[in-house]
Amino acid sequence: xxxxxxxxxxQGTASSRCLIFDGRARIVSVSQVEHRxxxxxxxxxxxxxxxxxxxxxxxxxxxxATAQLGxxxxxxxxxxxxxxxxxxxxxxxxxxVHNALNWQDMRTDHLVRELAGDDGPDRFRDRCGLPLxxxxxxPKIRWLLDHVDGLRARAEAGDVLFGTMDSWLIWNLIxxxxxxxxxxxxxxxxxLETLDWDDVLLDAMGVPRAMLPAIRPSMEIYGEAGxxxxxxxxxxxxxxxxxxxxxxxxxxxxxxxxxxGTGSFLLMNTGEQPVRSANxxxxxxxxxxxxxxxxxxxxxSIAVTGALVQWFRDKLGLIGSAPEIETLARTVDDSGGCYxxxxxxxxxxxxxxxxxxGVIAGLTGYISKGHLARAVLEATSWQTREVVDAMNxxxxxxxxxxxxxxxxxxxxxxxxxxxxxxxVPVVRPIVAExxxxxxxxxxxxxxxxxxxxxxxxxxxHKAAEWLPAMDPAVRAKGYRKWRKAVARTVDxxxxxxxxx
Amino acid sequence: xxxxxxxxxxxxxxVPARIQSIERAAAILxxxxxxxxxxxxxxxxxxxxxxxxxxxxxxxxLAAVGFIEQxxxxxxxxxxxxxxxxxxxxxxxxxxxxxxLNWSDSLAARSGESVRIGTLHEGRVLVVHHVFRPDxxxxxxxxxxxxxxxxxxxxxVLLAANRYAAAELARHGLPRYTPATITDWDKLSxxxxxxxxxxxxADSEELVVGxxxxxxxxxxxxxxxxxxxGISGPVERLTEEGAPRSELVSYVREAARAVSRDLGAIxx
Numbered sequence: 001x002x003x004x005x006x007x008x009x010x011q012g013t014a015s016s017r018c019l020i021f022d023g024r025a026r027i028v029s030v031s032q033v034e035h036r037x038x039x040x041x042x043x044x045x046x047x048x049x050x051x052x053x054x055x056x057x058x059x060x061x062x063x064x065a066t067a068q069l070g071x072x073x074x075x076x077x078x079x080x081x082x083x084x085x086x087x088x089x090x091x092x093x094x095x096x097v098h099n100a101l102n103w104q105d106m107r108t109d110h111l112v113r114e115l116a117g118d119d120g121p122d123r124f125r126d127r128c129g130l131p132l133x134x135x136x137x138x139p140k141i142r143w144l145l146d147h148v149d150g151l152r153a154r155a156e157a158g159d160v161l162f163g164t165m166d167s168w169l170i171w172n173l174i175x176x177x178x179x180x181x182x183x184x185x186x187x188x189x190x191x192l193e194t195l196d197w198d199d200v201l202l203d204a205m206g207v208p209r210a211m212l213p214a215i216r217p218s219m220e221i222y223g224e225a226g227x228x229x230x231x232x233x234x235x236x237x238x239x240x241x242x243x244x245x246x247x248x249x250x251x252x253x254x255x256x257x258x259x260x261g262t263g264s265f266l267l268m269n270t271g272e273q274p275v276r277s278a279n280x281x282x283x284x285x286x287x288x289x290x291x292x293x294x295x296x297x298x299x300x301s302i303a304v305t306g307a308l309v310q311w312f313r314d315k316l317g318l319i320g321s322a323p324e325i326e327t328l329a330r331t332v333d334d335s336g337g338c339y340x341x342x343x344x345x346x347x348x349x350x351x352x353x354x355x356x357x358g359v360i361a362g363l364t365g366y367i368s369k370g371h372l373a374r375a376v377l378e379a380t381s382w383q384t385r386e387v388v389d390a391m392n393x394x395x396x397x398x399x400x401x402x403x404x405x406x407x408x409x410x411x412x413x414x415x416x417x418x419x420x421x422x423x424v425p426v427v428r429p430i431v432a433e434x435x436x437x438x439x440x441x442x443x444x445x446x447x448x449x450x451x452x453x454x455x456x457x458x459x460x461h462k463a464a465e466w467l468p469a470m471d472p473a474v475r476a477k478g479y480r481k482w483r484k485a486v487a488r489t490v491d492x493x494x495x496x497x498x499x500x
Numbered sequence: 501x502x503x504x505x506x507x508x509x510x511x512x513x514x515v516p517a518r519i520q521s522i523e524r525a526a527a528i529l530x531x532x533x534x535x536x537x538x539x540x541x542x543x544x545x546x547x548x549x550x551x552x553x554x555x556x557x558x559x560x561x562l563a564a565v566g567f568i569e570q571x572x573x574x575x576x577x578x579x580x581x582x583x584x585x586x587x588x589x590x591x592x593x594x595x596x597x598x599x600x601l602n603w604s605d606s607l608a609a610r611s612g613e614s615v616r617i618g619t620l621h622e623g624r625v626l627v628v629h630h631v632f633r634p635d636x637x638x639x640x641x642x643x644x645x646x647x648x649x650x651x652x653x654x655x656x657v658l659l660a661a662n663r664y665a666a667a668e669l670a671r672h673g674l675p676r677y678t679p680a681t682i683t684d685w686d687k688l689s690x691x692x693x694x695x696x697x698x699x700x701x702a703d704s705e706e707l708v709v710g711x712x713x714x715x716x717x718x719x720x721x722x723x724x725x726x727x728x729x730g731i732s733g734p735v736e737r738l739t740e741e742g743a744p745r746s747e748l749v750s751y752v753r754e755a756a757r758a759v760s761r762d763l764g765a766i767x768x
Binding site for chain 1: 592593594595597598599601602605606608609610630631632634635636639641643
């Protein structure tokens with residue numbers, strides 16, 4: 001019997017990629033195409049859903065061609081996708097009725113504050129696990145229904161359909177209107193306990209049930225593709241961070257991964273019960289395998305990590321490329337007592353202070369650009385430490401090691417600093433493309449290509465490991481100073497500051 | 501002050517003027533960077549069809565700025581340390597690691613062996629990236645470690661691309677680590693010729709008995725070797741009938757080409 005493969009689509013914020021994996025979950029080929037970001041006005045960010053669908057078809061075709069494979073060689077397709085980005089389309093024609101509203105789009109700012117009312121942003125947290133914020137899909141749907149002529153009536157009649165990127169792609173691939181539970185969980189419309197659309201939330205948000213997709217497990221055979229990929233089973237869909245959790249084989253409660261990119265997302269498996277956060281974390285569905293109970297997760301989002309290095313490169317011009325920050329940072333032994341808190345647009349988890357702005361604290365005449373470079377890298381470590389502390393406290397279990405992925409894991413100094421300040425081993429897996437791998441694992445499980453999660457766990461291998469080597473007294477003092485620096489960021493924004 | 505007379509620009513027409521003595525100096529440096537690395541004044545004058553006095557003046561100037569050196573015993577000239585430092589490809593090791601991350605992971609996954617990327621640092625191999633052997637055994641990160649260049653595949657690839665560093669190394673002696681270590685300069689030199697020709701290097705138990713390494717060059721956008729990527733492991737897994745297993749050699753070479761492509765060395 002000839003070798004069989006899994007195709008994995010990562011429909012991300014910047015690009016769409018397809019990776020083909022072999023039976024031992026090794027990357028066989030990669031294809032990637034970027035798509036446009038459309039900025040109709042400040043704070044508005046859109047994609048053209050048709051362009052994304054075209055790109056996805058292209059990358060799947062190209063990845064197969066590069067590996068000299070046909071559709072028949074592939075046992076299943078899995079999807080990992082940018083979360084919350086919202087598409088509305090006409091059921092009859094399949095044409096989008098508006099550009100997709102990207103998760104970064106801020107146009108629902110007023111709407112979100114209005115919905116929060118006197119109860120505040122946590123009004124719906126009990127039901128959906130999320131605070132009211134611009135990036136979730138529910139408010140975006142509401143905005144479109146309010147602003148596109150005649151849309152509400154068509155939506156109520158079920159003639160206009162909503163979907164996140166997974167839904168949009170699956171609709172185009174197999175013609176069914178479904179979404180996976182991890183993506184549905186990012187709309188603010190799904191009840192975390194029932195894993196179904198919640199009437200209270202639908203009412204409050206003003207979203208008709210008729211336009212919503214059926215919520216399905218993250219992995220099951222949704223159907224077979226038609227067209228160029230005729231016969232290819234579409235067998236998994238997960239939000240990208242959830243796919244990364246799965247790809248990092250975080251299958252047991254307490255297992256956690258952090259994906260380091262522009263911002264960073266730490267997710268911890270909390271088992272079969274949703275854990276309500278008392279510390280500003282999001283409660284979310286980790287994944288759901290077929291008919292088995294869902295696995296929940298706590299999520300801590302850090303807004304600015306890699307973005308701080310980009311700022312250091314582009315705005316301060318002290319380095320020519322992001323990796324050079326390590327070279328500069330290694331010219332000194334420590335940050336010289338300097339701390340950079342990148343509260344560029346307020347503080348996210350676990351503080352949630354929108355009135356905060358960034359500071360460089362502990363500045364003296366001694367501080368050189370090397371010290372600043374160190375402080376910039378350490379900012380990512382200390383921010384992770386704050387999220388991990390919040391998670392340990394909410395989950396009632398302490399993190400014993402952190403699995404990492406994403407571009408910043410190429411920075412050895414940062415990874416060592418992370419192990420030092422967290423005081424746990426930091427481990428990078430051999431496939432750094434955790435979201436793609438997770439979607440491939442999920443699709444492979446759904447069709448029986450891989451027998452069970454234990455088999456997947458056995459395929460996961462360490463590529464590198466950093467062990468904590470910091471004197472506990474130094475760690476304690478560093479964290480104390482970091483928290484003092486954080487305290488100096490709050491209450492910066494005043495009433496008369498023009499926040500537009 | 502060294503008696504070099506510049507021709508006026510009118511001989512070559514209007515601006516931009518070309519300075520003949522610099523052109524001649526460049527021609528001398530080019531000859532010294534060829535296969536015969538050490539040449540005397542007479543040989544150089546003959547090659548360039550110039551009076552010995554003219555060549556001698558240029559040589560003295562180049563020696564004064566450190567671009568060439570005169571061998572005390574033979575009186576012949578060779579490229580100097582200052583020029584070598586300027587000429588060696590400068591690519592930040594951290595940048596190299598960032599660009600090579602995916603391909604080195606994939607090499608480790610395909611080969612089942614540990615992967616290292618190295619650059620030349622004062623005659624030794626500086627490990628700038630290390631991917632564990634994918635078997636979850638206990639392994640320690642070796643980034644920042646230094647390895648002897650003449651006894652490793654990474655080192656041979658780097659030395660093959662930088663013969664002056666190789667000659668410099670040989671001048672200080674080539675220490676023996678195992679019975680298989682190459683300690684003779686002529687033997688190493690001919691091995692480096694082979695490495696350059698076939699595009700990959702092997703160390704067959706030359707550093708550690710029972711251990712073999714394979715490596716291939718990573719070229720930057722100028723086509724200059726910026727580093728080397730390779731695998732290492734036990735002789736039973738890496739060789740077959742005394743020779744490196746050909747599929748492992750091709751994995752290593754494919755990974756090196758992929759990283760080089762990402763660095764812009766190959767335009768497709």
